[in-house]
Every structure is written in structure tokens, then in C-alpha cells.
Amino acid sequence: MNHPSDAVMRPSPPTGDEPGPVIIRRAWLRLLAWCAGGLVLALVVLGAYALVYPERMPPAVGAIVEDITGANPHPAQLMRPPAAPLSAVALLGKQIFFDRTLSASGVQSCATCHSPQHSYAPDNAFPVQLGGARMSEAGYRPPPSLAYLYRQAPFSIGPDQGDTDAPVDMAQLATQAAGTQRAQKTALAAPAAPAAPAAPAAPAMVPQGGLFWDGRADTLQIQALGPLTNPVEMANATEADVARKLLHTQYLDQFKKIFGPSVVNNPSLLISEALFAVGRYQIEDQSFHAFTSKYDYWLEGKARLTHAELRGLRLFNDKDKANCAGCHLSQPSRDGLPPLFTDTQYEALGVPRNPAIPANKDPKFFDMGVCGPFRDDLxxxxxxCGMFLTPTLRNVAERKVFFHNGVYHELRQVMDFYNLRNTSPEKIYPRDASGKVQKYNDLPVQYHANIDSADAPFDRKPGDRPAMTDQDIQDIIAFMKTLSDGYKD
Incomplete structure (x- = not known):
């Protein structure tokens, strides 16, 4: 029997029916088929080798293998919060968190707006929640998720980069800011001072940290007090009302055991310890920071992403395309802490006004985030003005409303906003009576310069090609779905 290579090297003499060139072409085709089969086999072997010994693969080869297998060629070791039974204080905080009797209506608890089954966000698609003594008062913003706040720093204003230790003079900051365009997320160079380093100029100072959409609370304890005394939420008229309700709870004896019998005689101390317990519950209970998404397991080399998910991840990180990772950080920290998918900073994005919010029926009402109306210190x-906290994107696919005013209800709508806000604003904003597009219609015109128009995908003009194609958007959404906790292979 002739080997295929023999036919090529020593072709048989032509017969009367087949000319010699035909036989040679057929031999070459057999040789090409044999080589193609060998290449496929080599890629399969290479992929298997990479799965067993990923650390031995060169980066270029690793990228090819990643496309084939969906595995992470450079697994990381993530440092999750330690798992341990809840302390007595945290167990007390859990009871407080679910206690409806602490509200004026008697039917609303912390868990009413922060459902554990919905990543500690609302379990409905209302743009704002109802509360008050009769559960008929509308709020102003959709409650953000309470998940993944365990590493949130207190609110501050400082340089995005750099190592200045100069204190921030708020009055001077306001004077410096007069006429500036917007607070830049990349620090600008500070002017040199003859004697000592000068504080960065106002545009270089970035708000960061804090809780609520405007960062007005610095700790989980302060955050927990807000809804208890908010007239459109749990609606206690005073903190003394909260203390009186605590004295009638079924877990009062636990207060005495943990904090001493005299705690019931001091209303302010009783409230303080109750809020401390709620904070401890959020810190200790792993369900508030589970880190059990498919992406977490992919980072550790324990799961594979599909082609769409991998492509979505690349687009998510691409600073010239979606640029999501510019604010929603996607990489573990240097010491192995899992990414929170937020830089905990503030941005003015110019999302359209939501007419479904009752407060917005007043054309003079504007929610301007950091500079008011619910915090007045800035x-x-x-x-x-117009800046709101960048939320985590963990469990984002489970949310039912998006942005500080709940104007969107689907991830596709959110992505279309980013993609078309500048290139086709008529598809994002309403028109006035004259037919003019009302761009940035949820912020007074004098503050429009604060809105980000420099970073991708907003660095485009009307009529330009959008940063993302329809397929790009589908792939990015596919990736964001890998951020949901509770992944099962």
C-alpha cells in the first residue's frame, strides 16, 4: 500500500484515462487534508495542556486558548471576607433589619426595600417606593442595593490620583471652581507653590465614598437611621419614637444581655446600639458580599466564559469602546480583593428625567445629587451638581430599575443610553413643543457643563458612528449577566 507521501514523491505513471497532473493535484489535496487534521489535533492537545498547566503558557498562546476553551489563562486567588457564624450583635441586627414594627405604618422594614432575594434591592420595578405612615407617600429615588458596601469608605473630596496631603478648604474650592467645566476623574497637575505643595485645583478634586446616591451617610449605622426617620419611608417623627418602638420589641432582652440592662434607660444609646447591630449584620452576613458569580469563578480558573461573554468582557474593559471599567473596576486589587465593579466615585451622566416620579411633576424640582436637595453641605x-454615586454592577442583571431616578428598566435601555446619548440624542430625550430635543432635561442648564462628554462612549458628536454595535451591546450584556451571585456550573 502506498503512503500518501509516496504518491507525491513517486507518482504512478499516468493511465490512459487520467493525465499525470490530475494525479499530482489529488495527491496534494490529500496532503493538505492530512496537514489540516494535524493542526486541529495540535490545537486540541494545546488546549488540553493549557487547562492542566495554564501557568506555563506564553501570553500570546494563552489568548488563543482562552478563545477556544473560555478558561482564564491567568487565574487569581481571591481574598473573600472570612466565613463565620454571626455574632450575637449581628444576630440582633438581623432581627432589627426584618422588623416591621419599627415603622410608623407597622408594615415596612429595612428588608421591604432591600430584599435579600433581590440582592438587597427592591423586589419590584417601581421607580420609587411607597412609604409613610399610611404607605402612600412616594420617595424621590429608587433605593440602591445594600450589597457589597463592606469596603465603602466615608465620603470625601480629593484627588483621583496623586499623593497630596493638603487639607481641602471647601470655601476656597467653591471659589476656584467658578467657571470650570466639570470635575475631572483624572487629576490635573497642581500649580507649584514657592514654599509648600499647593492643593489640587478644583476640577481635579473628585467626590468619592459615602452611602446613598449622594454620599451623605458615612457609615452603615448612619445609613440605617435615615429611612427610620424619613417621612416618605418608615416615617418615625423623631428618634425618640424609634426608641419607644425598640422598647416594645420581642428582642429587648437581647439588648440587655449584649449591652447591659441600663441600655433601656438611655434612648439615644439604645438607638445607637440598634444601628450598630444592623451595621454588624451587613458586615458579617456573607449574603451581603457573596462573591459567588460566574465571573468570580472565572477569575479563579474554576469556570469558563462563553465566546459572547469573553467578547463582552473585552468590550467592557476597552477604554475606546464601552469603557465600562473606567468607573466599574473589573480587576482584583493587588492584594487579591475581588473587584467591586465600582470606583465609588461620582459622575454626572445626564440621564433623562423620569416623569413617573411624582416629585418631577413640579418643573422647578431637580434632584442634583451631591449638591442637593437632600444634602445641603455642598x-x-x-x-x-448632577453627580451621583457610581453603583456596583454586581447582580446588575437582577435589578429592575437603573440610575438614580429609575428611568430605565432593562439593561438594553441602559446600554442604548450610553451608546446614543451624544450621537443620536433625539432617541434618548423628549422634544419640547417646538420640536427641539431637550437634552440633559433633568438638570438645570447652568450645570450642563458638569456632565461627562470627554470619556468614551460619550466622546462623540451628533451624527458620529456610535461606539458600540448592536452585537457589541448584546455581548456586553451577556458578560454583565456573569456578575450575578449564586452561579452553579
Whole structure:
């Protein structure tokens, strides 16, 4: 029997029916088929080798293998919060978290707006929640998720980069900010001072940290007090009302055991310890920071991403395309802490006004985030008007409303906003009576310069090609779905 290579090297003499060139072409085709089969086999072997010994693969080869297998060629070791039974204080906090009797209506608890089954966000698609003594008062913003707040720093204003230790003079900051365009997320160079380093100029100072959409609470304890005394939420008129309700709870004896019998005689101390317990519950209970998404397991080399998910991840990180990772950080920290998918900073994005919010029926009402109306300490810092906290994207696919005003209900709508806000604003914003597009219609015009138009995908003009194609958007959404906790292979 002739080997295929023999036919090529020593072709048989032509017969009367087949000319010699035909036989040679057929031999070459057999040789090409044999080589193609060998290449496929080599890629399969290479992929198997990479799965067993990923650390031995060169980066270029690793990228090819990643496309084939969906595995992470460079697994990381993530440092999750330690798992341990809840302390007595945290167990007390859990009871407080679910206690409806602490509200004026008697039917609303912390868990009413922060459902454990919905990543500690609302379990409905209302743009704002109802509360008050009769559960008929509408709020102003959709409650953000309470998940993944365990590493949130207190609110501050400082340089995005750099190592200045100069204190921030808020009055001077307001003066410096007059006429500036917007607070930049990349620090600008500070002018040199003859004697000592000068504080960064106002545009270089970035709001960061804090809780609520406007960062007005610095700790989980302070955050927990807000809804208890908010007239459109749990609606206690005073903190004394909260203390009286605590004295009638079924877990009062636990307060005495943990904090001493005299705690019931001091209303302010009783409230303080109750809020401390709620904070401890959120810190200790792993369900608030589970890190059990498919992406977490992919980072550790324990799961594979599909082609669409991998492509979505690349687009998510691409600073010239979606640029999501510019604010929603996707890489583990240097010491192995899992990514929170937020830089905990503030941005003015210019999302359209939501007419479904009752407060927005007043054309003079504007929710301007950091500079008001629900915090007044930064009212003079007009360079921050329209800025809201960047939320985590963990469990984002499970949310039912998006942005500080709940104007969107689907991830596709969110991505279309980012993609078309500048290139086709008529598809994002309403028109006035004259037919003019009302761009940035949820922020007074004098603050429009604060809105980000420099970073991709907003660095485009009307009529330009959008940063993302329809397929790009589908792939990015596929990736964001890998951020949901509770993944099962």
C-alpha cells in the first residue's frame, strides 16, 4: 500500500484515462487534508495542556486558548471576607433589619426595600417606593442595593490620583471652581507653590465614598437611621419614637444581655446600639458580599466564559469602546480583593428625567445629587451638581430599575443610553413643543457643563458612528449577566 507521501514523491505513471497532473493535484489535496487534521489535533492537545498547566503558557498562546476553551489563562486567588457564624450583635441586627414594627405604618422594614432575594434591592420595578405612615407617600429615588458596601469608605473630596496631603478648604474650592467645566476623574497637575505643595485645583478634586446616591451617610449605622426617620419611608417623627418602638420589641432582652440592662434607660444609646447591630449584620452576613458569580469563578480558573461573554468582557474593559471599567473596576486589587465593579466615585451622566416620579411633576424640582436637595453641605459646590454615586454592577442583571431616578428598566435601555446619548440624542430625550430635543432635561442648564462628554462612549458628536454595535451591546450584556451571585456550573 502506498503512503500518501509516496504518491507525491513517486507518482504512478499516468493511465490512459487520467493525465499525470490530475494525479499530482489529488495527491496534494490529500496532503493538505492530512496537514489540516494535524493542526486541529495540535490545537486540541494545546488546549488540553493549557487547562492542566495554564501557568506555563506564553501570553500570546494563552489568548488563543482562552478563545477556544473560555478558561482564564491567568487565574487569581481571591481574598473573600472570612466565613463565620454571626455574632450575637449581628444576630440582633438581623432581627432589627426584618422588623416591621419599627415603622410608623407597622408594615415596612429595612428588608421591604432591600430584599435579600433581590440582592438587597427592591423586589419590584417601581421607580420609587411607597412609604409613610399610611404607605402612600412616594420617595424621590429608587433605593440602591445594600450589597457589597463592606469596603465603602466615608465620603470625601480629593484627588483621583496623586499623593497630596493638603487639607481641602471647601470655601476656597467653591471659589476656584467658578467657571470650570466639570470635575475631572483624572487629576490635573497642581500649580507649584514657592514654599509648600499647593492643593489640587478644583476640577481635579473628585467626590468619592459615602452611602446613598449622594454620599451623605458615612457609615452603615448612619445609613440605617435615615429611612427610620424619613417621612416618605418608615416615617418615625423623631428618634425618640424609634426608641419607644425598640422598647416594645420581642428582642429587648437581647439588648440587655449584649449591652447591659441600663441600655433601656438611655434612648439615644439604645438607638445607637440598634444601628450598630444592623451595621454588624451587613458586615458579617456573607449574603451581603457573596462573591459567588460566574465571573468570580472565572477569575479563579474554576469556570469558563462563553465566546459572547469573553467578547463582552473585552468590550467592557476597552477604554475606546464601552469603557465600562473606567468607573466599574473589573480587576482584583493587588492584594487579591475581588473587584467591586465600582470606583465609588461620582459622575454626572445626564440621564433623562423620569416623569413617573411624582416629585418631577413640579418643573422647578431637580434632584442634583451631591449638591442637593437632600444634602445641603455642598450646595455651593456647583461643579458637582448632577453627580451621583457610581453603583456596583454586581447582580446588575437582577435589578429592575437603573440610575438614580429609575428611568430605565432593562439593561438594553441602559446600554442604548450610553451608546446614543451624544450621537443620536433625539432617541434618548423628549422634544419640547417646538420640536427641539431637550437634552440633559433633568438638570438645570447652568450645570450642563458638569456632565461627562470627554470619556468614551460619550466622546462623540451628533451624527458620529456610535461606539458600540448592536452585537457589541448584546455581548456586553451577556458578560454583565456573569456578575450575578449564586452561579452553579
Amino acid at each position: 450646595a455651593q459646590q456647583t461643579q458637582y
